[in-house]
Amino acid sequence: MRRFMYGMYPNAEQWRINLSFISLVLLGSVGYFATDKFKKYLTLYYVVIYPLIAFLFIFFFISGGPVFFDFSYGIIAAILSIIIGFFIPGRFKFYYFLIVPLALYIILKYFLFFEEYIELGKLEGLNWVETGAWGGLSLTFIISFFCLIFCFPIGMAFALGRRSGFPLIRYISVGFIEFWRGVPLITVLFMSAVMFPMFLPEDFFIDKLVRAIIAISLFEAAYVAEVIRGGLQALPRGQYEAAKSLGMGYWKMHIFVILPQALKLVIPGIANTFLALVKDTPLIFVVGLLEIVGMLNLAKTNPEWLGFAMEGYVFAAIIFWIICYAMSKYSYNLEQKYKTDR
């Protein structure tokens, strides 16, 4: 039973996973208790701060080692740049988002925190557990959670890119979307496992769990992009024209007028994509990570389990069914909540 929940994670350390999940759930439910005064910061919180906390919890706390620092610098840089981005005048924003994150990343990596980050792993006083040992249902949750967070903004960016007025940007977005939609996830994971390391410098190492998460995120992002594009196309032209006539720029128009309406329209489609994502997580067996279905296959070879394969599969099926059914009901609720009569 423990193996199903935690995989090969050492028994004595399992409280770390539990603690992480409990705190993540607590932090995630902040939105329900927030007062109106703080409501307007909620989006910022969920889009920026919450993923960061989750990232810290899961990758630092659960793995307890200085494995992902390079990656985390990238994330910190991106987040800082978004925060600063709120104070930058609109017409420079595009250039800004391309240059500043890179600059910040370089500064962070080479000038600041250089010493501290090596200390962090030790300061926690935790043993390092490599990601290969993660597994079971908790891994299912971790992967779904991160891919869900990452694929949404990427998908949104490509959906906007596909509708962009600049032909080159449009072609690149179309190429990206059609490429990922045309290949099966399993080959994408193959690519992340055998092909991707070839594309990186020798000394640069990305953990296989992170690679898998990146691969799944990019893959699902293409689907999310198509769904969001549907929403963007469904909006009447009048909305765009009205926003423009109010003197809004591209970003303002999309953030305050177009996207809120478009996203509302595509809640069912997004929910479907996310469901597909959760159901795709078992595929990570390709890169050698074993979540609950993979653990089952392993358990089946155990003599104690002989003849109980059927029960095991039914058990896993019920768990997935509960997760997916709950998600689809929740999306239906969201749909009803944000439904506006038009």
Add this chain to the structure above:
Amino acid sequence: MNLKLKDIVPQLITVIAVVLIFGFFTYNAQINMENRGIDFGYGFLSQESSFDVQFSLIEYDGSHSYFRAYLVGLLNTILVSVIGIIIATILGVIVGVARLSPNYLINKFAAFYVEFFRNIPLLLQIFFWYFAALRALPLPQDAEAIFGVFFLTIKGLYVPAFIWQNFSIFFYSLVAAVIAIIVIRIHAKKVQENQGKQIPVFFISLGLIFILPLLSFLIGGVKLSFEVPVLKQLATTSFIYEGGVSLPPELIALTLSLSLYTATFIAECVRAGIQGVGKGQKEAAASIGLTPNQVLKLVIMPQALRIIIPPTTNQYLNLTKNSSLAAAIAYPDLVLVFAGTALMQTGKAIEIVSITMFTYLTLSISISILMNWYNKRIAIQEK
């Protein structure tokens, strides 16, 4: 001038960024390959592969080339996809119509089926059928014959093989029958438009498609015989069926789970399509005296198809892509044969993964072109 610059610069920056990223990757790939002593090239395709594939549609063994192995994998993938698409479509349409049935039991049963199979990961379903359900099948020596000729055992499904003589004549007679049916259909439509007379096209077609091939048996010298699988004893406890065509359990498990899974999505598409046709259409059709069957066939379906086709195309694409999960249960499809075994042997990661991805891209694009063509054909012709 200023306005032009504003248009060009963001595009330029994006393009440069993309080019830089790709350049970075290629540069690294080159260095890595040099360091590991791998050279880039597709020449290995003609080399002799020295592995065996347990199930293939074309003749294949270890002495054939890697390209041949690729073809074996590709054909196996296509085989699974085609069978899966056919079964899923039939099942999906039945369940989709059943969900709208006024009969409580049928309705709820269909709803339960859709909700249940849709919310379980496909991989889990494949594992379930392969490792749990099909393992409960009898051993070859205990197998019960179905209709005396089919044998369903733990080692797969054995069906009789057809042995043809003068197959080409039979084939041509079939083609001739199809052409004759098309001609008669066009003629019948003309007659109906001009004189209002209805020719029983269906029965004539049915007759043609049976009689012409039958004639080829009687006159053309076509002979058909069956080779029924026969139980053979290899050792005291080991039995095997010989002769006939054997379908490996991997294929059965895969098609079963793929079609059961995809059928739920197709059922939802069909339901949405039928519900999308206005209620007035149905009532109008009923009020001019059409029978319920005619209403569905002549009025509802042609209109519903326009709504059903595009999302169903997506499901076909998904099924084809999902067939790559075959690798999990060792069904020798493209991913397993080529991206698995061949990759392990040659170590040419970039070439093989790129070929595999390119193949799937081509498959997906060709299916969507085919379905778009069909969609265009049945779309409303605005005059």
